[in-house]
Amino acid sequence: MEENVIKDSNKIVIKIGSSTITSEDGVVNKEFIDNLAIQVKELIDQGKQVVIVSSGARIAGVSTLGRWSRKEDVNYKQALCAIGQVELMDSYRIIFGKYGTHVAQILLTREDFNSDNRTLNIRNTLFTLLDEKVIPIVNENDTVCVEEIKIGDNDMLAAQTTVLWNADLLLILSDIDGIYDKSPVEHKDAKLIELVEDVHELENKISIGKSSSFGTGGIHTKLEAAKLVTKYGIKMMVANGKKENIIEKLANGEERGTVFKP
Ligand code: ADP
Numbered sequence: 001m002e003e004n005v006i007k008d009s010n011k012i013v014i015k016i017g018s019s020t021i022t023s024e025d026g027v028v029n030k031e032f033i034d035n036l037a038i039q040v041k042e043l044i045d046q047g048k049q050v051v052i053v054s055s056g057a058r059i060a061g062v063s064t065l066g067r068w069s070r071k072e073d074v075n076y077k078q079a080l081c082a083i084g085q086v087e088l089m090d091s092y093r094i095i096f097g098k099y100g101t102h103v104a105q106i107l108l109t110r111e112d113f114n115s116d117n118r119t120l121n122i123r124n125t126l127f128t129l130l131d132e133k134v135i136p137i138v139n140e141n142d143t144v145c146v147e148e149i150k151i152g153d154n155d156m157l158a159a160q161t162t163v164l165w166n167a168d169l170l171l172i173l174s175d176i177d178g179i180y181d182k183s184p185v186e187h188k189d190a191k192l193i194e195l196v197e198d199v200h201e202l203e204n205k206i207s208i209g210k211s212s213s214f215g216t217g218g219i220h221t222k223l224e225a226a227k228l229v230t231k232y233g234i235k236m237m238v239a240n241g242k243k244e245n246i247i248e249k250l251a252n253g254e255e256r257g258t259v260f261k262p
Contacts, residue, residue: 005237005259006251009168012043013051015158019175020241021056021088027063028056028091032241037096039247040135044101049130051165052103053138053158054092060084074146081142092137102134107141113160126165153218159225163232170229171250172222173241178258179219183209196260199226226260236260 006012016036023029040050058077061084062069068076085107092103106125112118129136140157155172162170179202180190186209196202208219226236239250239257249255 004251004253005169005235006171006247009048009235011049011051011165011167011169013053013158013162013165013167013170014040014247015053015154015170015172016055016241017155017172017174018055018059018153020173021054022059026059026069028060028088030091030095033091033095034098035244036241037099037101039245040096041099041101042248044133044135051126051130051136051138051161051167052092053154053161054088055139055154057081057084057088057139057142060087060091063087078142078146085139085142088139089137096135104129104134104136106136106138108138108157108161109141109145110157110160111145113164119164123164153221155221155225156228159228159236162229162234162236166232167234170225170234170236171247172225172236172238173246174222174238175240175242176238177240177256178238179206179222181205182207185209192256193258194256196226196258199223199230199260230260230262233262235262 014036021029021032040052043050058080061080061082064083064087065080068080071077089103089105096103106122108122112122126136138157138161140154158170158172176184177192179193179196181193182190184190193202193206203223210218222238229236237250237257237259239246239255243249243255246255250257
């Protein structure tokens, strides 16, 4: 039987990019969160465990406050994240709650992963929440760290969380079907790469265009994330979170993305 990364994985980290959680008009896409909640519930009912890493605090901050959207000053961006994080978690809490699922907020910085004491604490909290079937929702703590605002878009934070939890799969949901040989926005003939066995080799083969309007990390940080998780023997997949029931469709082979093999 052909292997299927979703079906074959029990511990799954799902990373939601800014472009995925945002509607065209720049507000948090509640329908997306609703569809995600249904699919995560299904995974839990199948006996799997799920950790979510979600971007979108800044966009939620802009739409809540109705100003500062054009401020480039990093302090304003941090302030927007502080405002929007509440809004974002509120959406997750209300929508996941409709399906009887509790969520918990975990705010981390990349430095937290360098400390044994902190990683132990993070691990203990994660395990306790998951044992109780509560879904941890991780985001960067932008008050103390500005990496995500500047470049990361949580791809690396998701990869570090995946390694720390020793998950089976990091599923990155973006606004694109996967990694292409060139930017699909700029080139109509771009081809989707379905399987990557060597990230370094892929890096030399493809050309990377600009990231989408709400995204920040683009493809570079996704490849860096793939390097980290595959080094630890963990699979990664990039797929299109804009498509309805994407996780279910990936599981039954109706949709495809890019799989990175360890
Ligand atoms: P996210 O917010 O999900 O992290 P980004 O917007 O930062 O996503 O990155 C995804 C975007 O990168 C895609 O929408 C696409 O426009 C762009 N892109 C550029 N080059 C490529 C490529 N070679 N393959 C796939 N996407 C690419």
